[in-house]
Amino acid sequence: MEGLLDFVLRDVLTRVGGVDRCVSEFIRVSGNLLTDRVFLSYIPELKNGGRTLAGVPVRAQLLGSDPGCMAENAARLAALGPEGIDLNFGCPAKTVNRHGGGAALLREPESIAAVVAxxxxxxxxxLPVSAKMRLGYDDAGLARECAQAMEQGGATELVVHARTKADGYRPPAYWEQIPAIRAAVAIPVVANGEIWSVADALRCRSLSGCDALMLGRGMVADPGLALAIRAHDQGQAHQPLAWQALLPQIGRFWDLVCADLEPRQRAGRLKQWLNLLRRRYPEAQQAFDEVRVMTDQRVITAWVRQVADQ
Known part of the structure; x- marks a missing residue:
């Protein structure tokens, strides 16, 4: 989730709890051997044993299409101690696909196998090597072949975002197409896409046959979602994470943004998160409306302090 689920949000969301593992934003590999400094900029958790400050392991994700270059960068990255290496064959972005990366490779199972191997x-x-895919590029005609190519190349786990590249992020996610992929491989398959609530998670499991789920925008919009799913699985009563309980985390988020991001990025990152929180919290609408017109960091900091202390 490029430009959204960075190390700042990983820190905050894993503090809320319920998460077994995180995956980094994709690190694009396009012909050069990247430096440790680049890897650490994407995954500062590598300085903390490959874990967030809450202790949740972080798997590093690479995106690229050249087997040799991907291998060289994976080797350098592995030396820094990530929980594992994940390979992105699902990004639908036009700039990525135009250069043969991400979902573009779903048209070429043999190329996928070469990269993974x-x-x-x-x-x-x-060290685990996992892969993430969509159902296909324009359609799901090669879904099983692509999954088998990842398994044959040596992937130990597969995450399936249940939409094609052509579908983008438009609802729905076609969870019912995942069982055919599960039947084609022997490695664990994780379901992903359009999981916004506990009800969505249960329906996804029922239709996909997958016990494990990857949460994306749903977790950003509802930071308590993983805890709620876990509580349901354990048969426990669970109160949704209240807005009041989330406010200290918004304060921490802003502190981390100010400490680690460039000044030009700071206000936009807070507005971006509040925008997604509106989906789950009515109170986030008022917060978003108030912050939307702010640009001065000092003014935003004063607003955050006031809100967090409520």
């Missing part, structure tokens, strides 16, 4: 050979055997 090269990365698998390049990193230590105990």
């Amino acid at each position: 090269a990365v698998r050979r390049a990193v230590p055997a105990p």
Whole structure:
């Protein structure tokens, strides 16, 4: 989730709880051997044993199409100690696809197999190498072949975003198409896409046959979603995360943004998160309306302090 689920939100969301593992924003590999500094800029958690400050492991995600270059970068990244390496074959962005990366490779199962195999050979055997895919590019005609290519290349786990590249992020997600992929491979399959609530999670599990779920925008919009799903699984009564309980995390988020991001990025990142929170919290609408017109960091900081202290 480029430009959204960065290390700042990973820190805040894993503090709320319920998350087993995170995956970084994708790191684009396009012909150069990236430096440690680049990897650390995407995944500062590598300085903390590959975990968020709440102790949740972070898997590093690479995106690219050249097997040799992907392998070299995976080897360098693996030396920094991530929880694992994840390979992105699902990004629908036009700029990425135009250069043969992300979902564009879903038209070429043999190329997928080559990339996965090269990365698998390049990193230590105990290090997990997983992959994320969509159902396909224009349609799901090659979904099983792509999944099998990832497995044959050495992937230990597969996440399926249940839409094609052509679908983008438009609802619905076609969870009912995941069982055919599960039947085609022996590795664990994780379902992803359009999970905004506990009810969505239960329906996704029922239709996909997957026990494990990857939460994306749904977790950003409702930071208590993973906890709620876990409570349901354990048969426990669970109160949704209240807006009042979330306010200290918004304060921490702003502090981290101001400490770690460029000044020009700071106001936009807070507005971006509040915009998504509106989907779950009516109170976020008023907060978004108030912050939307602010640009001065000092003014926003005063607003955050006032709100967080309520």
